Amino acid sequence: MNESTLHPELLLVLSAPSGAGKTTLAHRLLKEVPNALFSASFTTRRPRGKEQDGVDYHFVDVATFQEKIERSEFVEWAEVHGHFYGSPQSVVEEARARRGVAIFDIDVQGGQAIKRKHPEAVLIFVLPPSMEELERRLRDRKTDSDETIRRRMLAARSEIERGIASYDYIVLNDDFERAFQELRSVVIAERCRRGRVDLSKLKLEKPPASDAGR
Numbered sequence: 001m002n003e004s005t006l007h008p009e010l011l012l013v014l015s016a017p018s019g020a021g022k023t024t025l026a027h028r029l030l031k032e033v034p035n036a037l038f039s040a041s042f043t044t045r046r047p048r049g050k051e052q053d054g055v056d057y058h059f060v061d062v063a064t065f066q067e068k069i070e071r072s073e074f075v076e077w078a079e080v081h082g083h084f085y086g087s088p089q090s091v092v093e094e095a096r097a098r099r100g101v102a103i104f105d106i107d108v109q110g111g112q113a114i115k116r117k118h119p120e121a122v123l124i125f126v127l128p129p130s131m132e133e134l135e136r137r138l139r140d141r142k143t144d145s146d147e148t149i150r151r152r153m154l155a156a157r158s159e160i161e162r163g164i165a166s167y168d169y170i171v172l173n174d175d176f177e178r179a180f181q182e183l184r185s186v187v188i189a190e191r192c193r194r195g196r197v198d199l200s201k202l203k204l205e206k207p208p209a210s211d212a213g214r
Ligand code: 5GP
Pocket: 018, 041, 042, 045, 076, 077, 078, 080, 085, 086, 087, 105, 106, 107, 109, 110, 111
């Protein structure tokens, strides 16, 4: 295994329909997994609620976003609900330098794009306990009209279909603690994957032929 095939970093993509609890799971992972970093995406949408610039997202205008596309600063980007979202390439570099775990809280098209560029990335799809429960959670927010909820449910169904067809792991979030332990187990197992473990200190390479038999 030489340096070019070694991927000490773990690029972990978490996707789910909104209301499945993915962001809470991502935050718990960040707290409990050693050497984990969160990929705060760039977006052109406005901040909501308690969101902080530079923490949840980097909020930028369309011109700034376009400059970043031109400078190839995104590992992937997409237009979602009329706004641009992009994951910074710098997070990939930082994870590699730190031999850490980069957590991307993005949608299925973003996850698939990262996998195309980095086939060793690990894609995890978080499922709600049921479609009825997902609808109940959306209604409990009391912020959306019936029409918006209907549209969100249609979008959720399509996101779930694409996620379960193409992601590496599925975590069912019917019990938060169990779902978290499953996620954590995936991280632990993936860190032991061949190609991610640094074997250089073992010095397994054969000595050069001229040294043999001395
Ligand atoms: P929200 O505006 O509700 O925070 O996010 C809307 C959707 O965009 C969510 O599905 C979220 O996962 C996704 N998203 C957030 N950041 C990115 C990103 O950098 N790339 C992609 N492809 N999707 C993103």
